[in-house]
Amino acid sequence: MTFLQLEYFHAVAESGSISRVAEQYNISPAALSRSISQLERELGAELFDHEGRSIVLNENGRIFLQCTTEILDSMLIARKRLSYTSQHRMVRARLDVLLDEPGELPIEFKLARPDLLVEIIPPYRMNTRFDVRVFATYNTIDDPRYELLCSERFVAALPANHRLATCDSIRLTDLKDEPFIIVRHDHHEETIFTMCNEAGFVPRIAMSFGMTAHRGLYRSICKGIGCSIVPELVSRAEWDADKIALVPFSDIQHVRHIYATTYDGSPLDDDCRFVVDTIKNRLVKQN
Numbered sequence: 001m002t003f004l005q006l007e008y009f010h011a012v013a014e015s016g017s018i019s020r021v022a023e024q025y026n027i028s029p030a031a032l033s034r035s036i037s038q039l040e041r042e043l044g045a046e047l048f049d050h051e052g053r054s055i056v057l058n059e060n061g062r063i064f065l066q067c068t069t070e071i072l073d074s075m076l077i078a079r080k081r082l083s084y085t086s087q088h089r090m091v092r093a094r095l096d097v098l099l100d101e102p103g104e105l106p107i108e109f110k111l112a113r114p115d116l117l118v119e120i121i122p123p124y125r126m127n128t129r130f131d132v133r134v135f136a137t138y139n140t141i142d143d144p145r146y147e148l149l150c151s152e153r154f155v156a157a158l159p160a161n162h163r164l165a166t167c168d169s170i171r172l173t174d175l176k177d178e179p180f181i182i183v184r185h186d187h188h189e190e191t192i193f194t195m196c197n198e199a200g201f202v203p204r205i206a207m208s209f210g211m212t213a214h215r216g217l218y219r220s221i222c223k224g225i226g227c228s229i230v231p232e233l234v235s236r237a238e239w240d241a242d243k244i245a246l247v248p249f250s251d252i253q254h255v256r257h258i259y260a261t262t263y264d265g266s267p268l269d270d271d272c273r274f275v276v277d278t279i280k281n282r283l284v285k286q287n
Contacts, residue, residue: 096135145265165245179206179226
């Protein structure tokens with residue numbers, strides 16, 4: 001079975017005429033009929049009923065037409081994407097760490113480099129090949145294949161009018177009676193429970209968000225629904241300091257490191273270097 005056979009079938013199904021489709025594709029009616037017959041043999045089902053000189057879809061044909069329409073539509077989209085990418089330089093960037101509200105980074109890339117197409121690959125697509133990967137870890141990596149973009153401590157994220165918002169630093173136990181807001185992504189939930197357990201209490205969760213709800217976390221804290229523990233640089237770079245206070249802890253030393261690497265560990269080329277430097281500058285611009 002070939003895509004050309006599917007196109008032939010689709011065209012005949014829509015027109016109901018072998019001769020018209022044969023003329024459209026510049027082949028003989030006999031050759032087109034043989035192609036349709038071969039397709040029916042491969043499927044093990046007849047797709048058309050003959051009515052005089054016309055042919056019409058039967059029930060099998062109507063089912064198969066729906067399938068071929070989806071396939072041909074997908075092929076059209078693929079061809080358009082390939083046509084576009086063939087005219088643009090491309091970097092496939094896999095982001096295994098939450099850096100901003102989804103959609104902001106691609107805009108920044110495009111404004112700075114209109115000639116470059118940066119495709120963001122989400123972390124759940126584990127087997128997808130990438131050009132550059134950005135990820136977070138609690139451990140330092142002593143390997144030249146990995147470039148350290150930044151290291152950041154965790155801080156308390158409090159509503160601007162919170163009683164502790166103006167403190168230079170606080171102890172984590174100062175938050176033991178506070179409601180917490182978490183995001184179930186980027187180890188955020190795990191980090192909060194680990195740190196609170198080390199401080200001797202279990203956090204009381206007031207609200208949780210899915211993996212793309214960075215903005216929901218921000219707005220919930222602004223509204224006074226609760227507090228959270230967040231990585232400092234990412235949060236300072238993205239959040240309004242007039243609405244959320246980011247207060248350091250005096251009693252915990254947890255740090256996370258953000259690294260970049262290529263798929264095969266090779267040095268970054270110019271396009272990947274642009275992507276990595278843009279992310280790095282975004283992280284440290286408000287440090």
